[in-house]
Amino acid sequence: MSDKNKLGLLSICLLGVNAIVGTGIFLLPGKAAKLVGVSSIGVIVFDALLVILLALCFAEAGGLFKKNGGPYVYAREAFGEFVGFEVGFMKWAIMIIAWAAMAVGFPTALKSILPAAASTLMRNIIAISILCILAIMNITGVRISKIVNNVVTLGKLVPLIFFILVGVFFIQGDNFQPMQSVEAVSFTSFGSAALLIFYAFTGFESIAVAAEDMDNPEKNIPLAIILVITGVSVFYILIQAVAIGILGNGLTASEAPVADATAKFLGPVAKALVTTGTLVSIGGINIASSFLAPRSAVALADDGFLPKFVTKRNKKDVPYISVILTTGLTALVCLTGTFEKLAAISVVSRFAQYIPTCLAILVFRKRGMKGSFRIPFVYPVVILAVGTSAWLLYNSNIEKIIFGLGGLVVGAVFYFIMKYTQKK
Template sequence: MNDKKWNLQTIVLYGINSVIGSGIFLLPGSAYDHLGPASLLAYLFVFVLVMSIALCFAECGSMFEQSGGPYLYTKQAFGDFFGYEVGVMKWIVSIIAWATMAVGFSTALSALIPQIASPVLQKTIAIGIILTLSLVNLLGINIMAYLNNIATVAKLIPMAIFILGGIWYVEGSNYTPFIPADLTINSVSTAFIIVFFAFTGFENLGVAAGDMENPKRNVPLALIISMSFVSVVYFFVQFNCVGILGADLGGTKTPVADAMGRVWGSNGLLLVTLGTLISIGGLNIASSFNTPRCAQALAEGRLLPKFMMKNNKYNVPYISVLITGGLAILLTLTGSFAELAAISVISRFSQYIPTCIAVPVLRKKSFGHAGYKVPFGLLVPAIAVVASLWLLANADLYKLVTGLGAMVLVAPLYILMKKYSSVENSRP
């Protein structure tokens, strides 16, 4: 029994849901701390950088109908080993992120219901979220499409209210002086990095391409539409926060809540709390769908055991879903995410850089008949690679070392998997 595959509308909403999280309610203050009102320019500049990377993903995505995303593009361009490193790191970090977001949801919920603030109850709720979404996943992609669409629209409602309603309360004087007198190169680069990481998540779109209608057309189109939409939302959230709070935006840890509280009082604060809860809930839904597909794609490439690609009657990789959910629950029980999450920086760029470099390589191969082609020759991939290397060079050294260490640790597993795969293939 095959579910109907996701259409373009659902894929676009999935892209938006994968990027916009609770960070949008915290981001404006961090960006303002470093650039003041000129933080608005950071969004425009980062939009160019992010779109250069997203366009590379769009071209690579237009060449394939299979699931896998950056793992698949890297594997086809540079071979099994590099594909394995990208794919396994992606899967591991996605599991960590899901466990973190499940705990984050229970923490945000405790702000509304103080009675559940104890660590035991919060972990119980987090485990319940992972278990429930894993079981729902087993029922097919149709129900996941409904959940994704509802969650995405719901998380956009508070933002729409803030953007459309708050714009009437901005004060022009809060935008001057536009560029701070004490501006430094270091503050500019720090602000760009902060804003850049708020745009991450778009790389998930191609991971489940096999569950999408006409992925060669719809994946690249959804990438461009969703990232353009996210950029507009982010820009105007920052614009309103600067215009409403002015200098008070600097140093606040809850910028959107402060701005909405100033305009609408306690009702505004409640709206932000609900918006945060919905945003984190939406990310949990996206993660529960996307993360098992990372394992499925690796299994289809014989880089994880073959049984992990098995589907149930709803065409869902049920073993990958159950194993992924089980690992996320184990991480939730440990409760120590800081060290594990440190490898996420390397994981991001181990997807971005190979995908951008893969564009000219795949063009020369038989995969080069892309439905979408990045304009301006190799200029855009070159900008994307340089931007990625620059951001990587400015990342925290501890995170870089931890991430590289993780990549070294998983490398021997590649040899074991190749041997396991050859034994499996030799069986009658």
């Protein structure tokens, strides 16, 4: 791929922001307040610290490898072929499910201003159309995806930045007074809130997946991860604080807190603009998913765990077979209508990538491997990251854990089928 078509640091950062910031940021304040009230600010800080710990591990791992795959490559190099495949398979599956959720999420959000989008037929038509348009856009070349991604990312951030900068002048200090006491927030409720809100931070690990399409990945991936996570963390905390300051206890009953808070100080027109921002946000994640999900399949195919034809590239150096395959599977998930439950399970399943990556850092250090970035105080960072992740899983619903492990079982079966086929 020519240098002009590769992603530079700015584009990588915008891709990362797009992969993280989505509908969760617009719904986050209300969801958090329902669980732990004003203490939700503390929950966000907690999650931000955990994500930064995880991001540090991904940053060091990302600086060691240039090849596509991200967590899959890290796990394979550290723990062997089978563990690597399991992580890679889960990564691809999670990205397909998440993309399907966002594709169907667009007409779901659209129905507030276009009631016709509420019907099942129209919802499916809109969702499949989005998938097809993005697939065509990807096949024509990364540069087109990059330009649209950058524009959409900046566009969806405008209403959120506006909400913070203007909303801060309408904060009422009294709204912070009825804060739930520390005694009222148990470890269980705090953990449940942290696990739910953590969903709004997921996606940072996707930055390292398409390394071969990035300019100077050993240097840019670690730097981009740290910049993106730090920026998004501050962003979330500010939005939560402004929403509480404007809506107070009313925040717990709000289904669209950012839009409702905006309407309170600027009226219905401003609320409509924020709703439009929600649609742009969903569209942005669709674009990021359409670029990243096919690259996960390519990484698996490169090592023989998916058919070799999946790696085929066109004249634009785009893995078009993988784009078509991934888009087709995503379309099927959209049509089944079961993606919502699977998307919830993906929150737990993502730790199948996070924990192995953290542990892999210790293996790489023992081997003396050095990249463009090294974690300071590596042992405390890894122990805290893995321990806190395990604690969050402990606070998860048992059904989600079972289905998450079920995904690993499916991956294991697929792995041995492919190995048997190769021997034949």
